[in-house]
Amino acid sequence: MDIFALFTTRVxxxxxxxxxxxxxxxxxxxxxxxxxxxxxxxLSTNAAMVVAKPLGKNPREVATALVEHFKADADVTSVEVAGPGFINFRLANAIWHQVLRSVAAQGADFGRSNAGRGEKVNVEYVSANPTGPMHVGHTRGAVFGDALASLMAWSGYDVTREYYINDTGGQTIILGRSALLRYRQALGETIEIPSGFYPGDYLIPVGEALKAEYGTSLLDKPEEEAVLIAREAALAVMMDLIRADLAQLNIHHDVFFSERTLHGVGGDIESTLAWLREEGMVYEGRLEAPKGKTPEDWEDREQTLFRATDYGDDTDRALIKSDGSYTYFAADIAYHRNKYLRGFKHMINVLGADHSGYVKRLQAAVKAVSHGEADMDVRICQLVRLLKNGEPFKMSKRSGDLVTLSDVVEEVGSDATRFMLLFRRNDASMDFDFALVKEQTRDNPVFYVQYAHARACSIFRTARRDMPDLDLSAAALAGAEVELLSSPADLELIRMVATWPRTVAAAAIAHEPHRLAFYVHDLAAAFHGFWAKGKDDPSLRFVNPSDAKLTLARLALVDAVRQVISNGLGILGVTAPEELS
Known part of the structure; x- marks a missing residue:
């Protein structure tokens, strides 16, 4: 039951x-x-101000007419005009009691919607270069993308989680050369890793595997051929490592799309470029030098350009380099046209802070290849600063100079990692304090929320102990006399529960899963606050052995809070424990 949707329809x-x-x-x-x-x-509505001008009326005149209309609504105890034409409602207690019955009836589906109507949405996230294990910079985007995908699925979309493998280009050749050095090391040579190579110990097993398969034969091959062999072995190991790292956060993709499949004769880039020419979306021309570039470091030449400015970008974009190879953007256009041809009219890309300049060009590409039928949202995840007790924190590393995803999860666990990375807007930089997320205090957001769920479960254990004859089955809770819940404290907590459907719907529309983290934290605070009031006021205690009916009604409220916290944490990929050690 969504109170806000219900009254929107009534208005x-x-x-x-x-x-x-x-x-x-x-x-x-x-x-x-x-x-x-x-x-x-x-509740409040802007209805009068929306329709007043088209009706040729004053907003307060329309608002007054609506107020008169709602005076006959049994669910409304008072309604009045405020300010320039807002309308404020106060609702009867009965409507809040219906919310509790709705939670009991819908359980794990309370707040779920079919807003997406089964439409396909592609959420591409992580997409880190497969040149090493996942590091903390990737972790935020991985958690955000996974939670966003779950949020969209909860809201009725047919979601595909996709990882774009950058398995071509110069960085993969460097990976191959780095792996070949580890192969020589496995053969007993003393090696020195040059600057610009990948120094992490994670390539040592690749060298050992190459030794086991090829013996010394790679030494006899031309270096270029040996590097390509080493590259393929390293890429396979790196992708296995990345999948294993992501699995530690329970992140699993549906599709791993290889960039390499876009290249070559008959590949998507070639066919896409031909299609763009047919559509008149490319031309041969010159670009002005970007700001800051001098004639010495800018090649002024005629080249193949995509008409990106026709689709909202700041400048047209080159598709072919001077050596005849395709630009990264040519691959981007081909890749997103591939998504569109796979049936995706909704695309979400989650990128790191260093990709903020890609937003307009990607949106232009999607608009062009779909003739405006598809939409693209690019979500940028800002940097994470690692701290311990407020000071920069250094950890042991598998990857040379980077703190890995595995390091973070090993230090604080999957739940704390996921919740803390979602407890802030994705487009805001954040501090991740290892000491804080290990504390079992209200200052630790993930503990505070999980403790609320565990406390709700504990209250039921107390009820079973103190009132063993009380029926606490789901059917009994659904039939509880919730009308007995009429105190301001009861109604305040029920109102908080009632905002869950609206919160999750708004979060899905905005592509902002952090709203759910904020919400469950606020709900946990309200629940803990109610429990504290019961310590001082016996009439507000959840378990009252002298009043079975009121106890059952209160337990229905406790279970509603527990269920909503469980639903919210579930979307965020965080567990809802029944006990905390």
Missing amino acids: IDALHALYPGLDSGLLARVVVEPPRDAAHGD
């Missing part, structure tokens, strides 16, 4: 009744939401 129905013929597109702008100040009521 729109009222507008239709009062002013027949209103445009549906106009009415889509009507919003019902919590008022900024809770003292003003339970």
Whole structure:
């Protein structure tokens, strides 16, 4: 039961009744939401201000007519005009009690919607170069992308989780050369790793594997051929390592797309370039030098350009380099056209902080290859600074100079890693303090939320101990006399539970899973606060052996809080423990 969706429908129905013929597109702008100040009521709507001008009326005149209409609504105890034409509602207790029954009936599906109507959405995330294990810089994007994919699936989309493997280009040749050095080391040579190579110990097993398969025969091959062999072996090992690292955070992709498949005769880049020419989206021309470039480091030449500015980009983009090879952007266009041809009209790319300049060009590419049918959202994940007790924290590393995903998970666990990385907007840089996330205090957000779930479970254990004859089955909770919950504390907590469907729906529309982390933390705070009040006021205690009916009603509320926290943590990929050690 979504209170806000319910009253949005009622407000729109009222507008239709009062002013027949209103445009549906106009009415889509009507919003019902919590008022900024809770003292003003339970709900607020902008409806009068949305429709007043098209009706040729004053907003307060329309608002007054709506107020009169809702005075007959049994679920509304008071309704009034505020400010320039807002309408504030106070709802009857019965509507909040219906929320509890809705949670009991829907359980793990409370708040789930079919807003996506089964439409296909491609969420591409991580997509790190397969040249080493996942490091902490990748971890934030991995967690964000995975939670966003779960959020979209919860909201009714058909989600594909995709990883784009950058398995071609200069960095893979360097990987091959680095692996070949480890092969020589495995054969007993003393090696020195040059600057610019990959120094991590993770390539030692690759060298050993090459020795086991080829013996000394690679030494007799031309270096270029040996490097390619070493590269293929290293790429396979790196992707296995990346999959294993991601699995530590319970992250699993549906598709691993190889960039290499885009290249070569008959590849997607070639066919895409031909299609772009047919569509008139490319031309031969010259580009002005980017700002900061001098004539000495800028090649002014005629080249094949994509008309990116026709689709919202700041400049047209080169597709072919001076040596005849394709640019990275040519591969990007081909890859996203491939996604579109696979049926994806909704695409979300999760990129690191160093890719913020790619947003407009990727959106231009998707708009062009789909003729405007597909949409692209690029979410940038900013940097993470590792701290311990507020000071920069250095850890042991498998990868030379980088803190790995595995290091972080080993230090604090998967739950803390995921929740803390989601407890901040993705586009804001953040500090990750290892000492804080190990504390079992309210200052540790993940502990605070998980403790609320565990406390709810503990309350049920207490009820079974103190009231062994009380039926605590799901059916009994669903039939509890929740009308007994009429204190301000009860209703305040129920109102918090009632905002869950709206919160998750808004988070899905905005592609912002951090909203769920904020919400479950706020709900946990409200629940802990209620429990504390019960210590001082016996009438607010969850378990009261002298009043079985009130106890059962309160336990229905406790279970609703537990269920919503479980639902929220589940979307975020965090466990909801029944006990904490």
